[in-house]
Amino acid sequence: MNPIKIAVVGVGSISRAHIESYRATPETELYAFCDINETRLRYMGEKYGITRLYTDEAQMLAELPEIEAVSVCTWNSAHAPCSIMALNAGKHVLCEKPMATNVADAVAMKEAAEKSGKLLMIGFVRRFGRDCFLVRDLIRNGSLGEIYYSKAVNIRRNGNPGGWFGEKSRSGGGPLIDLGVHSIDLVRYLMGMPDAVSVYGTTFCKLGDRRNIKTPKKYVASSRTDHDVCDCEDLASALIRFDNGAVLSVEMSFALNTADETNNIQLFGTSAGVKMDGGVTLFGETDGYLTDTAFDGKTGLDFDEAFRREVGHFAACIRGKETCINTADDGIALMKILTAIYRSAEEGHEVTL
Numbered sequence: 001m002n003p004i005k006i007a008v009v010g011v012g013s014i015s016r017a018h019i020e021s022y023r024a025t026p027e028t029e030l031y032a033f034c035d036i037n038e039t040r041l042r043y044m045g046e047k048y049g050i051t052r053l054y055t056d057e058a059q060m061l062a063e064l065p066e067i068e069a070v071s072v073c074t075w076n077s078a079h080a081p082c083s084i085m086a087l088n089a090g091k092h093v094l095c096e097k098p099m100a101t102n103v104a105d106a107v108a109m110k111e112a113a114e115k116s117g118k119l120l121m122i123g124f125v126r127r128f129g130r131d132c133f134l135v136r137d138l139i140r141n142g143s144l145g146e147i148y149y150s151k152a153v154n155i156r157r158n159g160n161p162g163g164w165f166g167e168k169s170r171s172g173g174g175p176l177i178d179l180g181v182h183s184i185d186l187v188r189y190l191m192g193m194p195d196a197v198s199v200y201g202t203t204f205c206k207l208g209d210r211r212n213i214k215t216p217k218k219y220v221a222s223s224r225t226d227h228d229v230c231d232c233e234d235l236a237s238a239l240i241r242f243d244n245g246a247v248l249s250v251e252m253s254f255a256l257n258t259a260d261e262t263n264n265i266q267l268f269g270t271s272a273g274v275k276m277d278g279g280v281t282l283f284g285e286t287d288g289y290l291t292d293t294a295f296d297g298k299t300g301l302d303f304d305e306a307f308r309r310e311v312g313h314f315a316a317c318i319r320g321k322e323t324c325i326n327t328a329d330d331g332i333a334l335m336k337i338l339t340a341i342y343r344s345a346e347e348g349h350e351v352t353l
């Protein structure tokens with residue numbers, strides 16, 4: 001069978017993970033790039049030896065009907081228009097997370113996929129991490145017992161990437177939609193996809209993007225400039241209650257005066273708890289003694305490998321060999337949770353879904 005011809009729309013930072021993964025996937029052929037930033041487009045074309053370069057997605061789709069699938073790696077507000085355009089042209093789409101910046105756009109994307117009969121897969125890449133496979137196994141085998149509480153924390157002290165990440169009209173929000181989307185999705189996935197029934201959220205916009213701070217930033221958007229607008233939250237916290245009775249506590253920041261820069265997920269069960277912080281540790285008890293079990297390093301998160309698996313799954317789904325696990329419905333469910341948290345923060349009370 002001929003390899004699947006792939007176009008990448010938006011060739012900024014994260015596109016490299018998609019591009020490298022397609023290069024490593026024999027079922028796919030990197031075929032064309034599209035970006036509204038012509039300088040970046042030419043640079044990436046040269047770097048990866050791609051000569052079909054477009055600044056306009058519609059023109060690319062019209063001139064290259066042989067394209068079979070598209071990776072959408074644009075900033076968040078362009079996910080919906082770029083995905084819908086590709087779906088309407090009969091292409092399969094792998095869209096980066098978050099699915100969109102609001103629920104209506106996410107639903108419109110799903111409708112476009114249904115109308116075209118093409119695959120719309122959402123880039124929840126953490127589901128393809130080795131740590132996720134391990135913890136899923138532990139949960140399936142009953143090692144955790146009943147999971148009734150969970151906690152996801154991704155706290156950056158000075159980590160607003162700038163560029164579009166801080167600008168609400170292009171990002172849809174700050175650390176909650178950017179980082180929280182990964183954690184909330186992973187917790188739901190590990191817990192067997194319970195539905196959220198209510199959320200209580202708070203957001204704060206106090207420190208901005210710390211553009212005058214002299215300490216170097218860890219995360220810098222490729223599109224960062226000295227004139228960036230920063231109008232998103234820099235801290236978000238929320239409690240999410242699920243229909244199985246479990247609760248997830250979320251804390252996400254781009255900027256916070258804290259000593260604890262942390263990025264981890266913990267699930268607390270009746271038999272044991274588990275912490276995912278790159279590696280995986282199980283906290284349980286044996287014969288009346290508390291035990292900490294650290295798993296072999298090879299079970300930890302490797303992002304490059306996770307992206308290769310994600311892209312491999314996308315290709316296998318297109319060829320009918322696998323059934324998509326990152327569905328449009330999952331993306332919509334996440335958008336509903338995220339927007340409910342923002343609404344709760346704005347209105348100052350719990351929001352039911």
Ligand SMILES: NC(=O)c1ccc[n+]([C@@H]2O[C@H](COP(=O)([O-])OP(=O)(O)OC[C@H]3O[C@@H](n4cnc5c(N)ncnc54)[C@H](O)[C@@H]3O)[C@@H](O)[C@H]2O)c1
Pocket residue numbers: 009010011012013014015034035036037040057073074075076078082096097098123125163164178221222223
């Ligand atoms: N899965 C992950 O772990 C992960 C990590 C980082 C970023 N992301 C997601 O990937 C996406 C891109 O993030 P990034 O860091 O690469 O941003 P980036 O700014 O580096 O790249 C985005 C690119 O999209 C281009 N673009 C915007 N609108 C376009 C349009 N209509 N047509 C063509 N090109 C367009 C921009 O010019 C830019 O080059 C975001 O949605 C982000 O949330 C995911």
